[in-house]
Amino acid sequence: MNLDEFVVKYAVLLSKRITMKQKKLFLSAVHQDFGALGYEVKGITEKRKGRISLNIQIGDVLHAKTLIIAPYDMPGRRFFSKGYHPFREEDNILLKLLSENAITLGIIVVAIGAYWLTSNINPILSYVILGFFTALILITTIVFPLGLTCNYTANKNNSSLAVMLKMAENLKAQSDIAFVLMDHVYLNHHGELMLSTLLSKKKSNPLIIYLDCVGYGDAAIISGSQENQALAKHLVSLADETLRFETKTYDHNEILSSALNRFPKSLNISVGHLVGKHWSVLKVRTSKDTEISETVVSAVTGVLLNGLINK
Structure with a gap:
């Protein structure tokens, strides 16, 4: 499947993922595409606060050495947004309240x-x-607990899937790398909690690579805790000239006060725009989030494949 076909299928035809029926249609499409590559695909459901979340597991999640994870549910729309900062809670509470209400x-x-x-x-x-x-x-x-949902999510919750699918095409169902698509991350982080609880109960401790917005921009940021910086720097060293890669280290307090606290030892990858020291992802959670760059997706995929297979 080329990128244009992918965008039509997932960012247009299957872009709505609010009701369980819509999510099951999305699951069916994921099962079709990854199943054809030899992966086992299954949906895991759990109810919390009256809402049922559906996580999608691709491959042998409990025995994999590395998990590539990402949200797939629909985020709320943001009005007057000047940029999105992945893996952080809201920067502007007033803007959040205005958009959600x-x-x-x-x-x-x-x-x-x-x-x-x-x-x-x-x-x-x-x-x-x-x-x-x-x-x-x-x-x-x-x-509408998150206010109006954003119907334009090419980069926000489809570019990560594009990277996963491109990786899967090259991995040919290798059992040491698996994928998880998480539900209700934007509402209450339930999908993240489902996965972290599952790994804890099974005493599984894989390397977690968390993708968010990896389809558009001029600078990729690989962030995480201090203990993962050696791997982060190794991944950066594998990048070619098509996309700039940088690392960012989070201290303990930053991890606890952000979305990173569900997976404190994960490496988190996003692509955005870097101007001086200011980095953010533009267009997402707005009506302008309509494109995914083949160059960016290929660059992120290449770094992950080279770094994880040969680490």
């Missing part, structure tokens, strides 16, 4: 207007309207 704020404005117009005409009707809009706000909060 945009629908609710709109309903409140309409409710106030409707209440004001009817209160002078029919007080009883105004209270009925107030009750109606209150119920509507509650329903909206339950149905």
Whole structure:
């Protein structure tokens, strides 16, 4: 499958992954593509706080020496975003609250207007309207916990899958490398918790490579704890001139206060734009996230294959 076919299949036809039916269609497609390469693919479900999460395991997850993992669920949309920083919690809490509550704020404005117009005409009707809009706000909060979902996710949650599939085509079902696609990472990190709990119960301690936004940009950042920096630097040394690779070390407090605390010993890879010391991933979680670069995907895949197979 070439990249154009991949984008049409996963970033267009199978881009919606909200309902369980949509996620099972996505699982079926993943099973078809990885199964054809000799991999066992299975879905693992678990319920938490009234919502069922579906993680997708590709290969022998419990016995693999290396796991390549990434989220696949749909993130909430961000308005007025100036860039996304993978593996970190929200940089701008006000922007997060505004984006996640945009629908609710709109309903409140309409409710106030409707209440004001009817209160002078029919007080009883105004209270009925107030009750109606209150119920509507509650329903909206339950149905859209992250606000409006972003329907454009080429880089955000499909580029990692593109790298995984390209790796799988070269690995030919080698048992020491497996893949996991995680659900509800953006909502409550449930997919991450499912995987970390599974590995802990089975006393499995593989090297974890966490991918997020690896399809567009001019600089790849390989980040992680101090103990993994030797491998991070080794991977950087394998990069060719098509894509710049840099390393970043997180201290203990940074790991605990971010999304990294689910997998504190993982290596995390993202591709974005580096201007001076400021690095971020542009366009994601907006309507502009519509492209994946073949050059970038190939560069990330090549570094991982060379580094993991020959380490």
